[in-house]
Amino acid sequence: MKRRILSLCLFLGACSTATSVPTPIDNAPPKPKPTHEAKDETKPAPTPTPKPAQVTYATFADWRAAFVTKAVAQGFERTFVENILADVQPRAAIVQADSGQPEFSKPISAYVKNAVSNARVEGGRTRLSANPDVPAIEAKYGVPREVLGGIWGMESDFGRVQGDIDVVTAFATLAFDGRRRDWAETQLLTVLTIIKTGKATREELKGSWAGAMGQTQFLPENYLKLGQDGDGNGHVDIWKSDSDALASAANLLRKEGWRPGQAWAVEVTIPAGFDYYLSETETQNPVWWAEKGVVRADGGTWNESEKAAPAVLILPSGAKGPAFLALPNHYVIRKYNNSTAYALAVGLNADGMAGKGALKAPWPEEQPLSIAQRKGTQTALNAAGFNVGAVDGVIGVGTRKALREWQKANGRVADGYLSYELANELSAKTTGYTILGPSSQ
Structure with a gap:
């Protein structure tokens, strides 16, 4: 979910864990296209059930009374719930953090360069090596220690920054x-x-503004369902026990489908004349990609399990930046925090802890995009018939898909990447003038 750890989690949308946090930045990998589509013409389309109107409460006391009634209906004693909530008052800073969107979004290149460091790699390697429970955790859950270290470092700087807000x-x-x-x-x-x-x-239940707790920033639902006793003392303490936090994270990844023996992603090189439209639109195994000229940048080979695994070509900084074949484990990491940038940072730090070399291709220098540029781009694409969905300023998979289609239709490199220059070009189509970014103000 930096470089305070938690401040980067705000950029990613919601700090940390995981599978229950709403408002993701990116979606799951594209599924392979079916060879045929069955149609059931005998059943009419179901009528959508209208959502009930959102209840609003004039005061916090009104909400609290309604919640106590709901909790009692769930089997809790009224006195118990009332005592828990007796001294609670809403905090404006939490609402602001939840609803606010930064004026300028940090490019993935800047995020990754800041999040992936020798200090983090060495810190993780040292802490993992010193923990006698790590080998047993690896063996039980099948998740490499380095991946757990990558998450641990990103979520709390190895337990140093856990958040101190009463959840x-x-x-x-x-x-x-x-x-x-x-x-x-x-x-x-x-x-x-x-x-x-x-x-x-x-008193133990402290965390971030979004309620994520402990060294690996678990939401309460995941703590209850997936928390693990990694040190064998009979208690799951993800705040003070490194082993419990690591075992809990490993259990989450295993439940989400971690594939032992496979990489999370591998840097690849792209041949001249490549059709960049294939990025994020095709899900094929590495052998198929190799036939298109997409090969490992490290000169290595795929193991037998990886050769048959579905892989998606991702271009985090467009055609001019590093390219990766993302294997299923990449998307498992994104079950922890559904962001390409987050998964890259976790994976690259993990690779460093495992002794793998640095990326072959450098990250480009990119300018941040203002919310006006992002929303202007989405408005322009919608107006041109390339549906991005809601104009929300979030450049996620839907916007990239629409942009890629626009690029293809207009003879551009169809990599789905919104550069500063392209954002200005598209925004100008709806505003009549170029929106200036921070470098020109």
């Missing part, structure tokens, strides 16, 4: 705000279960 307050604030009420109330009910069953005390 009851965090989820109560988010629930009262209403934008993500159902999710926040579900997490808060889980917090009540954790406290009631004695798995952790109220």
